[in-house]
Amino acid sequence: MKSITVQSLANAFQLEVLAGSGHTDRSIARSKVHRPGLEFVGYFDFFPMERVQVLGRKEITYLLTLTVEERVLHIRNIVHYHPPCFIVTADQQDIPYLTLFCEEEGIPLLRTKESTTEFIAKLDRYLTKELAPEISIHGVCLNVAGIGILLRGKSGIGKSETAHTLIRRGHRLVADDIVVLKKLGPATLLGTHNETSREFLALRSIGLINVVRQYGRTAFQDESRIVLDIELTSWQDRALNNELEVEQKYSDYLGVKVPYIEIQLQPGRDVGGLIEAAANSWYLKQLGYSAAEEFMNRIDNGMQP
Structure with a gap:
């Protein structure tokens, strides 16, 4: 304890x-x-x-x-x-x-x-x-438009570079490399840093940068509630389907279920933009909106005589 x-x-x-x-x-x-x-x-x-x-x-x-x-x-x-x-x-x-x-x-x-x-x-x-139960995992934690996101993937996959892209777009870094997850309640998971890495982002070929010194105070925040777990993976042909609505999967951290999304990487793909879209989509779902449902309603209404 x-x-x-x-x-x-x-x-x-x-x-x-x-x-x-x-x-x-x-x-x-x-x-x-x-x-x-x-x-x-x-x-x-x-x-x-x-x-x-x-x-x-x-x-x-x-x-x-x-x-x-x-x-x-x-x-x-x-x-x-x-x-x-x-x-x-x-x-x-x-x-x-x-x-x-x-x-x-x-x-x-x-x-x-x-x-x-x-x-x-x-x-x-x-x-x-x-006093909250906590674990440390390898990844990056970001606050994207007010949405706490855990960004994971194999070493070298591009997590920190993606985080840098999002920071330059006005979003905030919470932790890089080591993310501390704290369970504050049955459905509440908080992401934060381990103090040592506070404000630092490690970029391959560049080295460490201090995001506050480089991009200002709004580029960093100490903690954020985690509501999305996004994993970056290597591209696999025909592995992803262009479905109207993807079946929701979940990750489990300390008994807290977090919506999980896989984003495959490919040269030229705007990963930062996809993460922004995922964050905004999650927010709209909390308000009860589903793009797929609206789309199907339009089709149904269009088929009526």
Whole structure:
């Protein structure tokens, strides 16, 4: 199971460490955060102790309504469960007992100035991406007119050169050579780079180029949802038929099915244009449009007396 450290989380959100500074190497392995409201009133059934615990104004205000003895009891009880860390939002200050017990138990206590709702939304998104199951594959990832595309093929087939053509047409590079795929949900696959190759595109006979330096900031983006898997293959005579509508095939990555298209290469063939057409065709299908269906309707209407 993937995990990140509390220190990584603190760095990402510039969190202030109030207690447990010597234990920020503790691991976080669950993506959803928890607000321990019920636990502060003594109900611990189903308590997700392995999640980051976020304390907003509701939780802190409730604790301040208790007597000192009750406050000490409730805070000590929840800290004893040893969650990865506690995060106090909205820059709240009235938390001396929470600070004390977190220090005693070696649990990091952090604080942010952000409001509870906004911070939880950002933190959930961050943890979902960081802890998502992932694999690395050989290929190129592009965003073509807002459509995330995985471009695959044997080494030397022309993936990077095709990507370069698309970038010059105004589309964006996400990753070249090594594409990191992250599963964010049952039907959501995110493509990104491995940091080392960020913004770089390797072109045979030319070498590495930095697409941002060469073509501007709009030539690159960090990530894109993958909705098409396109494989470049060598040309084979009579292997492809000019059908009205090609039967849809799928690739499977981490249990996520992605529509698959094969494009065969031949000198003079506009592969970049075909990829643009595939992206636009996918988008229109999401809107419920089928060119083949419209074509057949025209034929049927034309045959009517």
